[in-house]
Amino acid sequence: MMPNRPDASKPAGKSPLLPVDQALAAIIERLPQTTPARKPLEQALGFTLAEDLTAALTLPPQAVSAMDGYAVRGADVTQLPCQLTRIAESAAGHPWDGEIAAGQAVRVFTGAAIPDGADTIVIQEDVDPVAEENGVVITVRSAEPVGRYIRPAGLDITAGQVILPAGTLLSARSIGLAIAAGLTTATVRACPRVGVLSTGDELVRPGEMPGPGQIISSNASFLMNFITACGGHAVDLGIARDKPGAMLKAVQQAGALDLVVTTGGASVGTHDHIVSDLGSSAENALNFWKIAMRPGKPLISGNVNDIPLIGLPGNPVSTAVCALVFVRPAIAHMVGGSADPLQFELPLSVDVEANDQRQDYIRAVISTKDGRQTVTPAPRQDSSMMSVLANANAFIIRPPFDPAKAAGERVWVMPLPPLY
Amino acid sequence: MMPNRPDASKPAGKSPLLPVDQALAAIIERLPQTTPARKPLEQALGFTLAEDLTAALTLPPQAVSAMDGYAVRGADVTQLPCQLTRIAESAAGHPWDGEIAAGQAVRVFTGAAIPDGADTIVIQEDVDPVAEENGVVITVRSAEPVGRYIRPAGLDITAGQVILPAGTLLSARSIGLAIAAGLTTATVRACPRVGVLSTGDELVRPGEMPGPGQIISSNASFLMNFITACGGHAVDLGIARDKPGAMLKAVQQAGALDLVVTTGGASVGTHDHIVSDLGSSAENALNFWKIAMRPGKPLISGNVNDIPLIGLPGNPVSTAVCALVFVRPAIAHMVGGSADPLQFELPLSVDVEANDQRQDYIRAVISTKDGRQTVTPAPRQDSSMMSVLANANAFIIRPPFDPAKAAGERVWVMPLPPLY
Numbered sequence: 001m002m003p004n005r006p007d008a009s010k011p012a013g014k015s016p017l018l019p020v021d022q023a024l025a026a027i028i029e030r031l032p033q034t035t036p037a038r039k040p041l042e043q044a045l046g047f048t049l050a051e052d053l054t055a056a057l058t059l060p061p062q063a064v065s066a067m068d069g070y071a072v073r074g075a076d077v078t079q080l081p082c083q084l085t086r087i088a089e090s091a092a093g094h095p096w097d098g099e100i101a102a103g104q105a106v107r108v109f110t111g112a113a114i115p116d117g118a119d120t121i122v123i124q125e126d127v128d129p130v131a132e133e134n135g136v137v138i139t140v141r142s143a144e145p146v147g148r149y150i151r152p153a154g155l156d157i158t159a160g161q162v163i164l165p166a167g168t169l170l171s172a173r174s175i176g177l178a179i180a181a182g183l184t185t186a187t188v189r190a191c192p193r194v195g196v197l198s199t200g201d202e203l204v205r206p207g208e209m210p211g212p213g214q215i216i217s218s219n220a221s222f223l224m225n226f227i228t229a230c231g232g233h234a235v236d237l238g239i240a241r242d243k244p245g246a247m248l249k250a251v252q253q254a255g256a257l258d259l260v261v262t263t264g265g266a267s268v269g270t271h272d273h274i275v276s277d278l279g280s281s282a283e284n285a286l287n288f289w290k291i292a293m294r295p296g297k298p299l300i301s302g303n304v305n306d307i308p309l310i311g312l313p314g315n316p317v318s319t320a321v322c323a324l325v326f327v328r329p330a331i332a333h334m335v336g337g338s339a340d341p342l343q344f345e346l347p348l349s350v351d352v353e354a355n356d357q358r359q360d361y362i363r364a365v366i367s368t369k370d371g372r373q374t375v376t377p378a379p380r381q382d383s384s385m386m387s388v389l390a391n392a393n394a395f396i397i398r399p400p401f402d403p404a405k406a407a408g409e410r411v412w413v414m415p416l417p418p419l420y
Numbered sequence: 421m422m423p424n425r426p427d428a429s430k431p432a433g434k435s436p437l438l439p440v441d442q443a444l445a446a447i448i449e450r451l452p453q454t455t456p457a458r459k460p461l462e463q464a465l466g467f468t469l470a471e472d473l474t475a476a477l478t479l480p481p482q483a484v485s486a487m488d489g490y491a492v493r494g495a496d497v498t499q500l501p502c503q504l505t506r507i508a509e510s511a512a513g514h515p516w517d518g519e520i521a522a523g524q525a526v527r528v529f530t531g532a533a534i535p536d537g538a539d540t541i542v543i544q545e546d547v548d549p550v551a552e553e554n555g556v557v558i559t560v561r562s563a564e565p566v567g568r569y570i571r572p573a574g575l576d577i578t579a580g581q582v583i584l585p586a587g588t589l590l591s592a593r594s595i596g597l598a599i600a601a602g603l604t605t606a607t608v609r610a611c612p613r614v615g616v617l618s619t620g621d622e623l624v625r626p627g628e629m630p631g632p633g634q635i636i637s638s639n640a641s642f643l644m645n646f647i648t649a650c651g652g653h654a655v656d657l658g659i660a661r662d663k664p665g666a667m668l669k670a671v672q673q674a675g676a677l678d679l680v681v682t683t684g685g686a687s688v689g690t691h692d693h694i695v696s697d698l699g700s701s702a703e704n705a706l707n708f709w710k711i712a713m714r715p716g717k718p719l720i721s722g723n724v725n726d727i728p729l730i731g732l733p734g735n736p737v738s739t740a741v742c743a744l745v746f747v748r749p750a751i752a753h754m755v756g757g758s759a760d761p762l763q764f765e766l767p768l769s770v771d772v773e774a775n776d777q778r779q780d781y782i783r784a785v786i787s788t789k790d791g792r793q794t795v796t797p798a799p800r801q802d803s804s805m806m807s808v809l810a811n812a813n814a815f816i817i818r819p820p821f822d823p824a825k826a827a828g829e830r831v832w833v834m835p836l837p838p839l840y
Binding site: 028042045046057059060061066091092093094095097105109110111112113151155156157163164169171174175176177180182184200201202203206207209210212213214215216217218219221223224225226228229242269278314315316320342344345346368373381382384385386387388389390393414417418419420 | 427461462513515531575583599622623626632639642645666806
C-alpha cells in the first residue's frame, strides 16, 4: 500500500538522485524466486505459498445451528407463545438423523447439524424447556426470522474453491483455515539463503575489545536477525577488510547463496573496495546508485559470482533503514510474496521544516494521550545513532520536496515491525 | 496504546457482561512470570529482557567525522576560498595521531577519528583537492558552521548508560545496539510452555476424513502457530472428548506447562465439561465469564493443577479473536513485556449501524485508493467463517454502545500482525 506521493525526486544539485521506488523496482527485477517444495502445514508458518491452495472440503459440510436452542419448523412458531414436543437432541459430533414433523422440536447445540424438516432455530433464551429430556413439552416465547441462526452448507468454503492464492504468507489463521479445509501440506517457496558481509578495517567482532579507532561490528548482527525476521536464512560471511578482492573471496567461500547483503564500503572514498570488486570482472555486474532518500543515499545493486548483491551503506541507521526499504521486499519477492507494510496518516505533535530532494525516513514515536494519537520525530536524526532507532516505534516518511508542516497536520507514518 | 473508549459496558439485558479490559486485567493478574536466564544476544531475537541492559562502551568512543572531507581548524576557513596543506589522512580503523597546526588539513572519511587541533570538517564536495596525496595544497571553496559534521564522543551512547530497559522485546535493531555497546549476552525470560487443548466430540485430527457431523480440529493448529508467533513454546495436548475428566487428564499427562489454552467447551450447554472439570476440585479455581465482546462472549479463566488456564470459545473466529485479545498479552506478561498493538483511526468506506453492549472486533480490510485510506468491514461477520478472517488485514474495534457511523467517519482499527 503506497500513500500518495510526488512521482519522483527532481535533481536539485549536481548529480540526479534515483527515487526510492525506482531503485527498489530495479533491485527486485533481477532477483530470481526460490524453488517450490511441498511442506507440512504444521511447519509452514511464515512461508509463502508457491501455488494456490484449494479446499478439499465444504464448510460447514451441512446446515448447522449457529446457537444453542431448538430446531423447529418455522410454520410452527408464527403464533407465539406456542408449545412443541422435544423429540430428540442433535449436538456437534452427535447428529440426529430423523425428520421433524409438525409440533416437534429437536434440542440443538452450536455447530449441530440441522435435522431434516426443520428450517429455523429458536434460541434457548426464548424457550421455557421444563426439563432437559426428550418427550417434554417446551414453550416457545419468541422467535427470530426463519433461518436466522442457521449456517447453510458451504457458508465458509466450498470444496474446490481457492481459499488462499499463491503469494499468501502463511499465518496462523491461514494455516487454521487450510487445516479446516482438509489440507495437510502446501507448496511453498524455499527460505532464501542470504549471506551477510560487513566491510571495514575499523571493525572488530562482537566479544572483542575495540582498540583506538575501532568499533564493534554490529551491522552484521542487526542484519542476521533482521533477515531471520523477514523469513530468510541468514549466513554469516564475517568481516571483509578494506582491500581489493576481500569481498569476492568471502562470497566465494560461503557455499550456495541466493542473495548477498553487504554493509559499509558503499561510498566512493579511497577506502571503498566493494565497488571495485564488483566492477573488476565481466560477470560481476554493478549499479552504484545515489538514492533520493535519507538516511542511506549510497546503495549498490550488483551481482557477485552470479549471486545478486545489495550493498547497504555502513552507518548503522542507514543500514537498518535501507534493509527495511530494500532487503525486506527483496526477500519477500524471492519467495513469491510482497512486503508492502501498512502506512497511516497521523498528526504531527510539532512543526517540521520543508524537506529537500531526498525521501526522508524520520525516526519517530507514535504516542496516545486522551485518545488522540500523534507522532513525534526524534530530536536528533544522525544516521549513526542506534539508540534513537531502538527507541523509535515508527518512521515518518516524507516524500521529496514535502512542504513545511505545522503541528496537527498529518504525515505518513510506517509503524516499525516488532522484530525489526 | 489504548484509544479513547467508554469505560465499561453497561448490562443491557439479563446478565451483566464483563468489559474486555477488566477480563484481561483479571487474567494477567494471576499469571506468574517465567524464570530469567542468560542468553547469547545472537540467539535472543524475540525474547524479552528480564533486566536492564547497560552499555559497556561509549559510542562513538571519540569525536568522529560524519562525512568524507577534510578535518581543519575552523579559524582557517573563515575567509573563503582559502588554501590549506594536506598533511595526513585519517580513516575509520586507521586514525592519525598527530596534531593539526594552522594552515593544515587532514583528509578524513566517514567514521574517522578527528585529529587533535581540528574542530570542523569541510566536506569533499566543497574542496578542490588537486590530488589524493599528502603534501598537496587544497582549495576550500565553502564551509559549514564549525563542528557541523563532527559527531562528539558519546553522541549515541555512554558507557554505564541503560540502553534497553527490562521488558524490552529484543528486535534486530535493539540487538544491533547492544552488540555495538560491547555486550554479547542478555538476561531474558524463558519462553513459556503453553499447552493447547481442543475439546469436542465432533473433532477429528488433521489428515483424517470427517464423518457425518464431524469437522477437522483446526483451532489447535491455529493456536499452536499463533503461540509460536507470540514467542511461546506450543505443546500439543490433543483433543479432549466431551466427557467429565478428559481435560484434566490431558493436562496431567503433558508434563511441565506454564499456561494451558483450551478451545471449545466454553458455553453452558449440556455437552460442555471444561467448566465442570475446573469446578470439580478445590485447587482447580474457576472463573466463567461472559465478556462484553463479539465474537467471543464466553471465556474461562481458571487453574488446572495449579497451571493457569484460559478457555477460549470454540467457533474458529471467536478462538482467534480471543487469542489476540487475551492470549497474546498473557504470553507477553509472562515474559515481562507487554503487547499493546498499535491502533489507528481510519475513515469507513461504508455506513455502519449502532453497536450494542458488546465491544466488536469486526473483520475488515484496509485499502488505499488515490492516496486515501479507508477501512471496509467484511459483509459477513459470522464467527464460524475462517475465510473471512484469513482475508482480513485488520479489525475495526467498536466500543460498547458506539453510535451509528456514516461512510467517511473515523473508527479505531487494529492492523493484524502478519503471522496472526
